[in-house]
Amino acid sequence: MMTRRISRRRFIAQTGAGAAAAATANIAAPFVHTAHAAGSLNVGMWDHWVPGANAATEKLIKDWAEKEKVDVKVDFITSQGQKLNLTAVAEGQAKSGHDVLFMGSWMVSRQAELLEPVDDVVNDLVKENGDVSDVAKYMARFKGVWKAVPSTFGSQMKGPASRIDLLKKHAGIDVQALYPAGAPPKSDSWTYDAFLKAAEACHKAGVPFGIGLGTTADSVDSIGAIFSAFGAILIDENEKITIKSDSVRQALDYCKRLYAFLPPDAPSWDDASNNKAFVAGQASLILNPPSAWAVALRDAPNIAEQTWHHPMPKGPKGRYASFLQQNLAIWSFSKNKSAGKSLLRHISSRASAEAMVSASKGYDIPPFAKFKTFGTWADIGPPKGTLYHYPDPHQDQILAVAAMPSPHAVAAQIYAQGTMSKMVVRHAQGEAMEKTLAWAESEVEGFMR
Amino acid sequence: MADVVAPAGASVATRRRPGGMNRWLQRRSTMAFLMTLPLIVLIIVLVIYPAIYALHLATLNKKMTQFVGLGNFTFLFTRETFWMVVQQSCIFALTAVFFKAVIGFIVAHLVHNVPNDKQRKWRGMLLIPWVIPPAMSTLAWLWLFDPSHSAFNWLLAHVGIGPIPWIGDANWARFSVILVNVWIGAPFFMIMYLAALKSVPEQLYEAAKIDGATWWQTMRFVTLPMMRNIIAITALFSTIVTFANFDIVRVLTRGDPLDKTHVFATWAFRVGIEGGDIPLGASVSLFMVPILTVAAIFILRDINRRGNEA
Numbered sequence: 001m002m003t004r005r006i007s008r009r010r011f012i013a014q015t016g017a018g019a020a021a022a023a024t025a026n027i028a029a030p031f032v033h034t035a036h037a038a039g040s041l042n043v044g045m046w047d048h049w050v051p052g053a054n055a056a057t058e059k060l061i062k063d064w065a066e067k068e069k070v071d072v073k074v075d076f077i078t079s080q081g082q083k084l085n086l087t088a089v090a091e092g093q094a095k096s097g098h099d100v101l102f103m104g105s106w107m108v109s110r111q112a113e114l115l116e117p118v119d120d121v122v123n124d125l126v127k128e129n130g131d132v133s134d135v136a137k138y139m140a141r142f143k144g145v146w147k148a149v150p151s152t153f154g155s156q157m158k159g160p161a162s163r164i165d166l167l168k169k170h171a172g173i174d175v176q177a178l179y180p181a182g183a184p185p186k187s188d189s190w191t192y193d194a195f196l197k198a199a200e201a202c203h204k205a206g207v208p209f210g211i212g213l214g215t216t217a218d219s220v221d222s223i224g225a226i227f228s229a230f231g232a233i234l235i236d237e238n239e240k241i242t243i244k245s246d247s248v249r250q251a252l253d254y255c256k257r258l259y260a261f262l263p264p265d266a267p268s269w270d271d272a273s274n275n276k277a278f279v280a281g282q283a284s285l286i287l288n289p290p291s292a293w294a295v296a297l298r299d300a301p302n303i304a305e306q307t308w309h310h311p312m313p314k315g316p317k318g319r320y321a322s323f324l325q326q327n328l329a330i331w332s333f334s335k336n337k338s339a340g341k342s343l344l345r346h347i348s349s350r351a352s353a354e355a356m357v358s359a360s361k362g363y364d365i366p367p368f369a370k371f372k373t374f375g376t377w378a379d380i381g382p383p384k385g386t387l388y389h390y391p392d393p394h395q396d397q398i399l400a401v402a403a404m405p406s407p408h409a410v411a412a413q414i415y416a417q418g419t420m421s422k423m424v425v426r427h428a429q430g431e432a433m434e435k436t437l438a439w440a441e442s443e444v445e446g447f448m449r
Numbered sequence: 450m451a452d453v454v455a456p457a458g459a460s461v462a463t464r465r466r467p468g469g470m471n472r473w474l475q476r477r478s479t480m481a482f483l484m485t486l487p488l489i490v491l492i493i494v495l496v497i498y499p500a501i502y503a504l505h506l507a508t509l510n511k512k513m514t515q516f517v518g519l520g521n522f523t524f525l526f527t528r529e530t531f532w533m534v535v536q537q538s539c540i541f542a543l544t545a546v547f548f549k550a551v552i553g554f555i556v557a558h559l560v561h562n563v564p565n566d567k568q569r570k571w572r573g574m575l576l577i578p579w580v581i582p583p584a585m586s587t588l589a590w591l592w593l594f595d596p597s598h599s600a601f602n603w604l605l606a607h608v609g610i611g612p613i614p615w616i617g618d619a620n621w622a623r624f625s626v627i628l629v630n631v632w633i634g635a636p637f638f639m640i641m642y643l644a645a646l647k648s649v650p651e652q653l654y655e656a657a658k659i660d661g662a663t664w665w666q667t668m669r670f671v672t673l674p675m676m677r678n679i680i681a682i683t684a685l686f687s688t689i690v691t692f693a694n695f696d697i698v699r700v701l702t703r704g705d706p707l708d709k710t711h712v713f714a715t716w717a718f719r720v721g722i723e724g725g726d727i728p729l730g731a732s733v734s735l736f737m738v739p740i741l742t743v744a745a746i747f748i749l750r751d752i753n754r755r756g757n758e759a
Contacts, residue, residue: 082718082722082723085722085723086722089722089727106725110725214703214705214706215703215704215705216703263596263597264612264614264617265596265614265616265617265618266596266617267617267705267706267707268596268614268616268617268622268702268705268706269596270703273595273596273597276595276597276598277596277597280597280598282597409511409725412724412725413720413724413725413726416719416723416724416725417719417724422707422708425706425707426707439529442529443530446524446527446528447724449511449524449729
């Protein structure tokens, strides 16, 4: 029998290397679904507007954690005062914090280099549940790599929530006939010309369209959808500034005409203003997810009963709608990435998406093509079917987000600064078209630094 | 008497000579340092470190990967919106401080003339705007100015006026943020001026009265000179706080409409946190430092000079 003498120094070196290798193997090991796969996972979610939506999502996460033996902690972080964005920025700076974090539209692009690729998760989900929108791809896929999973929780369409009675009475438009519940749209006549005429009629009747022109998301998304419908892009994907174009001029001219029929203080509206005007019965149409309707159900049931959600009008370049795609991302510094991926698969499944849509009373819209026809949207009311067309089940619209397809770093600034709404207000308040365009060009040049 | 007085030499011999550490601990300056140490640590952690970190951030490029020196500042100088924010911050701070000082001065005199037993009640009531957290009281103001449900417009409608776009029109919006700032800040001036008024010796007023001084002469040659230092210090302190204001503008207008109500702090937040350009946001916020430093140097130098003259 051969024996080898090992010195103390060599023994320590070899066993140390072995231990290190074991530790590395442990970190890189795939997530194993056994009772021994425990670990901890900190999840930061958005604090949902709709009462009950947080609880349903927390239950989904806790059920998964119990099954997978993971010690999970869920924080619901409000987006009020930018707290959620501040959390993401702070965690990115500190390289510490949650493992999985809910990220609003532009945050994924800002933190992309610090996020774990999730191609495996998204590709499997797409294969099973259908493709995702161009907005989802724009917001979460960079250089062909998915950096976040498009989320059902919190994703929303900002289409018209119209008063059935007021539009019929003052503008002669029957929105239920254009978009009948449970049936494909008959919306050929629903164009931006018809929209403008209806805005004028409702304005004359003292119940104007409640579209804000401030710098918060609702205003920016509303004007963004109109710009998209006219093909008006401020800067293209190749970083070429295209502000002084005919399409931008047309969009701006249209918005100036529309401005005359909006509430006089629209430039100061925030995301609550349109909801308040609608619930108070002062607005005949707003561009909003069903949160105003949900509040009206509680506070003004007679207004809720007369509310119909439907797609946007059609412009020269198509029927564009603003879709706010939210995302769930795993930090690259997370210590439990495999558990994070397992969780994201779980809460992106059909059953989970259905539970979230139900708990949010139809507010949340899942990203996958096969998830647009859940019973919640068809059944919920009153009036029954008010949300049938909200997730665009017949794909009547082209989904976009304001400033898409501009490069993300510039687009995020255009969105945050509300450049498009400011252009509208400047021009509508008397500034010459070319001066407004020159101002916008200078702004965008500044964003490109 | 001699038998009760211990010899000095014996005392020294029997007592243990304190060590270097003990001697150091027994010093008054050491105790003072130890007692202020928690505050010094807090200032280092919450003020000095963030300030240095902000300086560091302001020297990075947009992606925070490269050192660009003063590049962010030179870039800012080329931006139209930046100069508008500089102008607005100055208008906001100077106008608000002026009105706070005037209103504080008048109210302090009114309260000073209230009989002593009733003064406490008035002081307490008048301080309310200052002691409520500004974000909360500004929210109440926002509801008063609300585009759809403004209580002011509702009242004005009864007399056939309005509706006024309190936060919808650039000029009205500027007026509104200044109004709220004055409402919140005037009680601070009032209480400082009241304290100064109470410290003016009564004999000076009696002497002025005997000399036949008018109300204005008493004010001009007795009250104002005695209050000068307090007025200067209060104005300086308030200018710094008003210049760096964030909450009122953020809650009331968010800098809208058309950026016409942005001040340094709100624009820094918009550019840095909301727009994703943290180095540029840090540069905007740091731009306040030289402006306020110059103001502080001038005012404090004036106070020192007057102190030396006295």
